Amino acid sequence: xxASLFGFLEEVLPDHEVYxxxxxxxxxxxxxxxxxxxxxxxxxxxxxEMPGAWLGSGRWPAREEDFEGYAINLKNRGVQxxxxxxxxxTMWACLRLERAARRVGHELAVIGIPKTVDNDLAExxxxxxxxxxxRFVATAVRDVGKDLESMRNFEAVRVLExxxxxxxxxxxxxSYLKEYPEDPPHLIYVPEREFAQDEFLKEVKExxxxxxxxxxxxxxxxxxxxxxxxxxxxxxxxLGGVSRELAQxxxxxxxxxxxxxxxxxxxxxxxLAVSKRDREEARLLGTKAAGxxxxxxxxxxxxxxxxxxxxxxxxxxxxPLDRVAGVERPLPEDWLWVPGGSVPEEFRKWLEPxxxxxxxxxxxxxxxxxxxxxx
Amino acid sequence: xxASLFGFLEEVLPDHEVYxxxxxxxxxxxxxxxxxxxxxxxxxxxxxEMPGAWLGSGRWPAREEDFEGYAINLKNRGVQxxxxxxxxxTMWACLRLERAARRVGHELAVIGIPKTVDNDLAExxxxxxxxxxxRFVATAVRDVGKDLESMRNFEAVRVLExxxxxxxxxxxxxSYLKEYPEDPPHLIYVPEREFAQDEFLKEVKExxxxxxxxxxxxxxxxxxxxxxxxxxxxxxxxLGGVSRELAQxxxxxxxxxxxxxxxxxxxxxxxLAVSKRDREEARLLGTKAAGxxxxxxxxxxxxxxxxxxxxxxxxxxxxPLDRVAGVERPLPEDWLWVPGGSVPEEFRKWLEPxxxxxxxxxxxxxxxxxxxxxx
Numbered sequence: 199x200x201a202s203l204f205g206f207l208e209e210v211l212p213d214h215e216v217y218x219x220x221x222x223x224x225x226x227x228x229x230x231x232x233x234x235x236x237x238x239x240x241x242x243x244x245x246x247e248m249p250g251a252w253l254g255s256g257r258w259p260a261r262e263e264d265f266e267g268y269a270i271n272l273k274n275r276g277v278q279x280x281x282x283x284x285x286x287x288t289m290w291a292c293l294r295l296e297r298a299a300r301r302v303g304h305e306l307a308v309i310g311i312p313k314t315v316d317n318d319l320a321e322x323x324x325x326x327x328x329x330x331x332x333r334f335v336a337t338a339v340r341d342v343g344k345d346l347e348s349m350r351n352f353e354a355v356r357v358l359e360x361x362x363x364x365x366x367x368x369x370x371x372x373s374y375l376k377e378y379p380e381d382p383p384h385l386i387y388v389p390e391r392e393f394a395q396d397e398f399l400k401e402v403k404e405x406x407x408x409x410x411x412x413x414x415x416x417x418x419x420x421x422x423x424x425x426x427x428x429x430x431x432x433x434x435x436x437l438g439g440v441s442r443e444l445a446q447x448x449x450x451x452x453x454x455x456x457x458x459x460x461x462x463x464x465x466x467x468x469x470l471a472v473s474k475r476d477r478e479e480a481r482l483l484g485t486k487a488a489g490x491x492x493x494x495x496x497x498x499x500x501x502x503x504x505x506x507x508x509x510x511x512x513x514x515x516x517x518p519l520d521r522v523a524g525v526e527r528p529l530p531e532d533w534l535w536v537p538g539g540s541v542p543e544e545f546r547k548w549l550e551p552x553x554x555x556x557x558x559x560x561x562x563x564x565x566x567x568x569x570x571x572x573x
Numbered sequence: 574x575x576a577s578l579f580g581f582l583e584e585v586l587p588d589h590e591v592y593x594x595x596x597x598x599x600x601x602x603x604x605x606x607x608x609x610x611x612x613x614x615x616x617x618x619x620x621x622e623m624p625g626a627w628l629g630s631g632r633w634p635a636r637e638e639d640f641e642g643y644a645i646n647l648k649n650r651g652v653q654x655x656x657x658x659x660x661x662x663t664m665w666a667c668l669r670l671e672r673a674a675r676r677v678g679h680e681l682a683v684i685g686i687p688k689t690v691d692n693d694l695a696e697x698x699x700x701x702x703x704x705x706x707x708r709f710v711a712t713a714v715r716d717v718g719k720d721l722e723s724m725r726n727f728e729a730v731r732v733l734e735x736x737x738x739x740x741x742x743x744x745x746x747x748s749y750l751k752e753y754p755e756d757p758p759h760l761i762y763v764p765e766r767e768f769a770q771d772e773f774l775k776e777v778k779e780x781x782x783x784x785x786x787x788x789x790x791x792x793x794x795x796x797x798x799x800x801x802x803x804x805x806x807x808x809x810x811x812l813g814g815v816s817r818e819l820a821q822x823x824x825x826x827x828x829x830x831x832x833x834x835x836x837x838x839x840x841x842x843x844x845l846a847v848s849k850r851d852r853e854e855a856r857l858l859g860t861k862a863a864g865x866x867x868x869x870x871x872x873x874x875x876x877x878x879x880x881x882x883x884x885x886x887x888x889x890x891x892x893p894l895d896r897v898a899g900v901e902r903p904l905p906e907d908w909l910w911v912p913g914g915s916v917p918e919e920f921r922k923w924l925e926p927x928x929x930x931x932x933x934x935x936x937x938x939x940x941x942x943x944x945x946x947x948x
Contacts, residue, residue, distance in 0.1 A: 220940045221726050232939065244936055249716045250723035254940030257727045334845075341624045341842040348625035351596050352632040356838075462834045463731075467716040470709075470845040561619055564607065565595045565629030 201477045202283050202311050202326065203253070204246030205484025210491070211236045222256025222282070223291055226268040231275070246481065249467035251283075260291065265298035272299070272306055279307035279491040281484075285314035285325070286524065289499055293519040296497045309487045310499035310519060313480065315466040317367040320525040321517040322501040326483060327466070329476030329552035332371035334465045335360050336553060339372035340560065342459070343382025343413040347563050350411035355402060355448050355456035358383070359441035361465060362417035366390055366529050368465070372415040373541040374549055377559040380566070382413030386535035390528045393422025398444070399451050406454060410566075416440055418460075473554045479512070486514050510551035576852045577658050577686045577701065578628070579621030580859025585866070586611045597631025597657070598666055601643040606650070621856065624842035626658075635666065640673035647674070647681055654682035654866040656859075660689035660700070661899065664874055668894040671872045684862045685874035685894060688855065690841040692742040695900040696892040697876040701858060702841070704851030704927035707746035709840045710735050711928060714747035715935065717834070718757025718788040722938050725786035730777060730823050730831035733758070734816035736840060737792035741765050741904050743840070747790040748916040749924055752934040755941070757788030761910035765903045768797025773819070774826050781829060785941075791815055793835075848929045854887070861889050885926035 210216055216234045219225035234242075245252045272280065280295070282288050292310040299306035312319050315331035339358060346356050360368040366388020373383055384405040387393055405412040420440050441458030448456035465471075483500050490498070498516035505511040533545040585591055591609045594600035609617075620627045647655065655670070657663050667685040674681035687694050690706035714733060721731050735743040741763020748758055759780040762768055780787040795815050816833030823831035840846075858875050865873070873891035880886040908920040 218939060224726060241936065245939075248719055248935045250720040250938065252723075252939050254726060254938060255723045257724075337845055338839045338843065341844050342838045344623055345625040345838055345842040348627075348630045349632075351599060351629060459837045460834065461839070462837070463717045463720055464713045464836070464839075467720040468713065468845070469716050470712055470843070560623045561616065563625065563629060564593060564620075564627050 199251045199255075199283050199313050199327070199480075200248050201246045201480035202313060202484035202487075204242045205481035205486075206281055206311075206488045207234060207242050207484075209485045209488035217277070218253045219280070221254035221258070222284070222288070223258040223260045223268075224256045225254075226271070226295075227258060227260065227264065229271060247469070247472075247477070249469060260294075262294060265291075265294040266302055268295060269299040269302045269304050269306060273302060273304035277306065279309070279494075279496075281309045281311055281487045281491065283311040283313050283484075285312070285316065285319060286522075286526075288313075289319070289519055290523040292499070293497070293523045296519065305494075305496075307491050307494050307496040308519075309490055309495065310522070311483050311487050312499060312501070315368065316362050316365055318362075318365045318527050319499075319522060320527045321499070321522050323504045323512075324502060324552055326476055326480035328367065329473040329479075329554075330468075330471055331361065331368055331466050332374070332549060333473045333476075333553045333557070334468045334471035335368050335371045335461060336374035337471065337557065338461055338465070339383050339413070339415055340375040344560050344563070346411055346413060347382065347566060350409075351565075352455070353411070353457070354406055354454040355412045355414065355445065355452075357414045357416060357441040357445045357448070357456065357458045359416050359418055359439075359458065359460045361461075362389065363419040364389055364526055364528075365419075366417045366534070369415050369417040370529060370533065370535055370541075370545065371549060371553070373535065374546060374553060375557060375559045376541055378562075379540060380409050380562070381559060383415045384409065384412050385414045387414070387416045387420055388529065388534065389417050389419040389421050390534055393420045395422070395447070399447070402448055402454075403452055406452075414444070416444060473552060475554070476552060483514065490516070574626045574630075574658050574688050574702070574855075575623050576621045576855035577688060577859035577862075579617045580856035580861075581656055581686075581863045582609060582617050582859075584860045584863035592652070593628045594655070596629035596633070597659070597663070598633040598635045598643075599631045600629070601646070601670075602633060602635065602639065604646055622844070622847075622852070624844060635669075637669060640666075640669040641677055643670060644674040644677045644679050644681060648677060648679035652681065654684070654869075654871075656684045656686055656862045656866065658686040658688050658859075660687070660691065660694060661897075661901075663688075664694070664894055665898040667874070668872070668898045671894065680869070680871075682866050682869050682871040683894075684865055684870065685897070686858050686862050687874060687876070690743065691737050691740055693737075693740045693902050694874075694897060695902045696874070696897050698879045698887070699877060699927055701851055701855035703742065704848040704854075704929075705843075705846055706736065706743055706841050707749070707924060708848045708851075708928045708932070709843045709846035710743050710746050710836060711749035712846065712932065713836055713840070714758050714788070714790055715750040719935050719938070721786055721788060722757065722941060725784075726940075727830070728786070728832070729781055729829040730787045730789065730820065730827075732789045732791060732816040732820045732823070732831065732833045734791050734793055734814075734833065734835045736836070737764065738794040739764055739901055739903075740794075741792045741909070744790050744792040745904060745908065745910055745916075745920065746924060746928070748910065749921060749928060750932055750934045751916055753937075754915060755784050755937070756934060758790045759784065759787050760789045762789070762791045762795055763904065763909065764792050764794040764796050765909055768795045770797070770822070774822070777823055777829075778827055781827075789819070791819060848927060850929070851927060858889065865891070
């Protein structure tokens with residue numbers, strides 16, 4: 199978020215009057231715009247490396263009919279362009295604002311800059327934020343998995359929960375550093391596939407029998423059949439804390455010691471896991487947005503497009519907002535995790551430049567090799 | 574753990590027959606010793622950078638009377654020295670084994686190598702493992718805190734839970750990157766001070782009123798007065814999930830949106846947070862242990878002692894095991910967190926060389942400065 203903001207400011211501050219909208223739509227609704235002076239570019243460079251949102255983020259319940267008011271206010275203030283940084287909700291707001299501006303006769307240039315750790319924005323190869331979050335998840339799953347491998351004589355099952363309310367991009371990234379079937383994670387469950395309790399329990403049991411422990415990764419937004427009190431199967435989202443529920447289930451149904459663990463907010467903010475390319479791309483999108491705004495382009499989201507080549511080359515394109523707003527972007531069917539399988543090779547190749555090329559799997563623990571040693 | 578093991582092997586493998594004991598005391602009890610051949614030193618270098626324990630870790634319920642059996646077995650096998658790596662429980666086992674060996678007439682050299690992320694070992698400046706875990710906690714608290722600062726218009730209180738069953742070293746490390754009173758974390762609660770619910774609620778309320786949000790850090794091993802159903806105050810440990818309990822309490826009693834979050838197992842295994850000095854010291858202790866074992870030293874734990882000088886210089890000493898086993902090491906009284914106060918400067922200076930000198934606080938969010946901007 200802040201890297202894109204910095205890229206934008208770097209480009210426009212020298213010769214434009216620029217305001218920061220505090221807390222997203224809330225700032226538009228409450229007219230909380232603060233002037234950003236050219237002299238503060240150095241400060242912006244400093245904040246560009248921070249997690250969070252320097253201008254504050256928002257969760258404002260804007261209604262369709264509120265946007266004309268925002269547009270009139272911006273017109274009265276003489277604001278000629280507005281860039282918003284975020285995910286699906288933000289692109290929805292950009293679209294509404296653009297249309298409202300036209301209705302009130304204001305030629306406001308509205309540009310959406312993609313940013314989401316969930317990576318659920320359509321029409322772009324990936325969204326800034328995702329590469330760094332994936333880097334955290336991939337290393338955390340490898341590291342916690344390796345730690346649990348050491349302890350499998352007294353701990354059996356760990357269920358790690360990643361972000362991803364509708365999609366499993368981050369959960370599947372947890373397999374990036376897996377080399378052999380016996381390496382953790384052993385099982386991954388994503389919202390793209392309906393969760394089935396009986397299959398889950400069967401797969402955990404088989405994994406534990408095969409390797410002596412099981413590391414399971416789940417998206418927070420897992421959907422599926424959870425057993426109700428009456429014994430019926432419900433089809434309902436299990437949002438939030440699903441890892442703890444599943445760990446409890448494993449304990450009750452399989453009698454194995456199991457722990458649920460949320461990777462938590464640190465997965466989207468951990469400065470130690472920032473992918474340099476991710477940050478650089480975010481900044482580049484900000485700069486590009488500023489250039490387009492100068493050219494009076496409006497009603498688009500910037501999109502990253504990979505050139506078909508063996509090396510990683512990107513071009514930045516514009517996508518009409520109405521092809522993005524409200525559209526989900528699930529994992530492709532053949533990148534979904536297959537129980538007992540390994541990381542789809544195409545997914546690993548796609549992820550490698552985003553997550554960083556300096557990560558590698560660990561060798562197995564010696565205690566896990568004892569059988570081999572004895573022969 | 575693995576870095577110390579590597580330091581040890583590097584030193585003894587060339588001219589000794591060396592066995593790895595799998596899963597700690599369990600390996601002694603079950604005679605699971607595997608030969609470590611000189612040709613595998615390269616492999617050991619590779620595993621020295623892994624979290625967890627290459628030989629497997631243990632939680633074996635050894636009784637006082639079991640140790641003579643272990644000692645007899647080691648004597649029969651012709652084992653002349655044994656190094657164990659770990660915390661308080663490990664030092665207790667070293668002491669028991671050394672005494673048992675003498676009773677059965679075996680001149681086994683027993684050496685304890687300190688390793689604990691909790692940092693609760695007595696008679697050493699610090700224990701390997703702690704510096705890296707502190708690095709994770711300090712950055713995670715800063716990063717999650719900064720993220721929450723962006724969201725304080727819709728989220729109010731976050732309670733972050735660190736490891737530390739008996740001591741607050743890791744929790745207080747969460748304040749390392751705090752610069753001003755308004756920076757997160759705002760409140761820290763550690764096992765060294767009895768937890769009082771009413772004071773906690775009062776402090777959270779005041780913090781929220783002052784800064785618009787509150788970031789609280791708690792040790793998992795918090796002890797104190799929790800309200801019972803009958804309204805009485807109980808003095809009981811609140812081990813495990815205390816952050817969620819406290820977040821719930823804040824919601825119910827203060828009506829503020831609050832979330833508890835465990836930093837989890839990743840804080841002790843995160844490879845991205847490894848402090849280079851921490852790993853190097855761990856390796857050095859392994860090498861030193863091997864040297865002492867050659868010299869037939871026994872019944873000691875290695876200890877790190879800081880030389881009194883402005884730069885960071887260490888010497889490695891030996892401490893009799895009976896001065897360490899079963900002894901806790903709480904935070905010094907004047908390094909404890911004072912509500913509303915800042916990081917004790919002496920603590921920060923002590924921690925800096927262990928955690929790494931490349932970390933710095935973030936500037937404040939612009940939205941947090943709005944009042945200033947408007948004046």
